[in-house]
Amino acid sequence: MGLLQFLKSQFLCHLIMCYVFLVSGLIVNLIQICTLPLWLVSKQLARKINIRLAYCIASQMVAALEWWSGTECTLYTDPKSYPLYGKENAVVILNHSFEIDFLCGWTFCERFGVLGSSKVLAKKELAYVPVIGWMWYFLEIVFCKRKWEEDRTTVAQSLQKLRDYPENYWKFLLYCEGTRFTPKKHQFSMQVAESKGLPKLKYHLLPRTKGFYVTVQNLRGTAAAIYDSTLNFRNNEVPTLLGILNGKKYHADLYVRRIPLESVPEDEAECAAWLHKLYQEKDGFQEQYAQTGRFPGPIVSPPRRPWSLINWLFWSCVVLYPLGLLIAQLLSSGAVLTIAAAVVVCSAVSMGMRWMIGQTEIDKSSNYGIKATALNNN
Ligand SMILES: CC/C=C\C/C=C\C/C=C\C/C=C\C/C=C\C/C=C\CCC(=O)SCCNC(=O)CCNC(=O)[C@H](O)C(C)(C)COP(=O)(O)OP(=O)(O)OC[C@H]1O[C@@H](n2cnc3c(N)ncnc32)[C@H](O)[C@@H]1OP(=O)(O)O
Ligand SMILES: CCCCCCCC/C=C\CCCCCCCC(=O)OC[C@@H](O)COP(=O)(O)O
Numbered sequence: 001m002g003l004l005q006f007l008k009s010q011f012l013c014h015l016i017m018c019y020v021f022l023v024s025g026l027i028v029n030l031i032q033i034c035t036l037p038l039w040l041v042s043k044q045l046a047r048k049i050n051i052r053l054a055y056c057i058a059s060q061m062v063a064a065l066e067w068w069s070g071t072e073c074t075l076y077t078d079p080k081s082y083p084l085y086g087k088e089n090a091v092v093i094l095n096h097s098f099e100i101d102f103l104c105g106w107t108f109c110e111r112f113g114v115l116g117s118s119k120v121l122a123k124k125e126l127a128y129v130p131v132i133g134w135m136w137y138f139l140e141i142v143f144c145k146r147k148w149e150e151d152r153t154t155v156a157q158s159l160q161k162l163r164d165y166p167e168n169y170w171k172f173l174l175y176c177e178g179t180r181f182t183p184k185k186h187q188f189s190m191q192v193a194e195s196k197g198l199p200k201l202k203y204h205l206l207p208r209t210k211g212f213y214v215t216v217q218n219l220r221g222t223a224a225a226i227y228d229s230t231l232n233f234r235n236n237e238v239p240t241l242l243g244i245l246n247g248k249k250y251h252a253d254l255y256v257r258r259i260p261l262e263s264v265p266e267d268e269a270e271c272a273a274w275l276h277k278l279y280q281e282k283d284g285f286q287e288q289y290a291q292t293g294r295f296p297g298p299i300v301s302p303p304r305r306p307w308s309l310i311n312w313l314f315w316s317c318v319v320l321y322p323l324g325l326l327i328a329q330l331l332s333s334g335a336v337l338t339i340a341a342a343v344v345v346c347s348a349v350s351m352g353m354r355w356m357i358g359q360t361e362i363d364k365s366s367n368y369g370i371k372a373t374a375l376n377n378n
Helices: 003-008 011-036 036-041 041-068 101-111 122-126 132-137 149-166 183-195 210-219 241-245 268-292 305-333 335-360
Strands: 071-075 090-092 119-123 142-146 171-173 225-235 252-260
Touching: 011 036, 011 041, 011 132, 011 305, 011 335, 036 041, 036 171, 041 101, 041 132, 041 241, 041 305, 071 101, 090 210, 101 122, 101 225, 101 252, 119 122, 122 132, 122 142, 132 268, 142 149, 171 210, 183 241, 210 268, 241 335, 305 335
Parallel strands: 071 252, 090 171, 090 225, 119 142, 119 171
Antiparallel strands: 225 252
């Protein structure tokens, strides 16, 4: 192990990174609150400012992936579609099997210059996660309770609000599986597939079709295409956020197919059947990946950009300098009680950060999709 790799695995380094992320994130959250009056005066300006502010937070995690862990992200796609990425609005469909799949999605958004404005249909619980969840509130992220009776109106309303979004280069991410893949959830969802007479999937959960239908209906005329994206990692790697913090390098492969939105049927039942067929195709791509170690089509990879690293260094300087002064002052004062209080605060912060990282861990995943009611729905 080299010196750099040794440093990357040290808890103190992780603590410093988490401190920079948390404190800069809270500063950004505070500035976002200050933009509230601006929404009344100029909604579009407030949105543009919030896109830049969101970039300050999200790109730190992207920098950790790209520059700290050195993870490589390879894109398999049609070279004719490639020039359109980042230049049009799109609904992205992604498999939900990895703890850092959202981060790989962000990395591609960063490389196509749409990180700050990217959107997702997220479970409501994430809205309460400090920094990221609070930032999403100002980005008009669409939240769902995964209770259709409530979501059918709220999700449609939130999507309608996005129709006049000023930066027309955003991507709307939809994890149609609705929850992360686990063997148990897979078993349940394949029972549902069987009861509906649908072919079984090997690598995906059965997609939920209602959110997709509502999204497509509400974004017709605004989003130009569906980006059907299938993600996997080389050598059966199981990537984690803690692995990234430890400087572990992964290799992500993403296969993206651009499908014009007009080709998605308008009728709800036909739209649902279209999505089920799409997931059967996605399953085929994963099978090919398992057999050959690659997705179909040529590789057209966008390079990483320096901005995420520059942003990270900027915020590190802003928040580490006062911390350095504070520590020096504390130590020179020799006040045992104050030092003890500082240690308690540090421990609380590191426990809080561990809880936030826990949100990404699959073994802490929700019970959605394995409840007894799942089958009773049919
Ligand atoms: C070039 C570059 C390209 C790409 C770059 C890639 C990506 C980057 C893009 C953007 C990045 C942006 C941001 C990313 C950042 C962070 C993201 C982080 C995380 C957030 C993710 C989440 O929170 S995922 C969870 C929330 N999302 C969803 O759930 C979406 C999918 N769900 C739905 O659509 C649902 O329909 C719903 C939520 C709208 C409503 O759910 P509900 O459960 O109430 O109703 P359903 O209709 O779905 O359920 C009943 C029907 O389902 C059947 N059923 C029952 N049990 C099961 C089961 N176990 N499995 C499957 N199906 C089941 C049941 O029979 C009912 O069937 P019907 O026939 O009646 O429909
Ligand atoms: C710069 C270094 C920064 C290091 C510290 C980073 C700390 C970041 C902490 C938290 C980030 C929270 C991001 C939350 C995104 C989680 C996305 C996710 O995967 O949600 C799961 C959801 O889809 C389905 O949930 P279930 O499977 O049903 O349960």
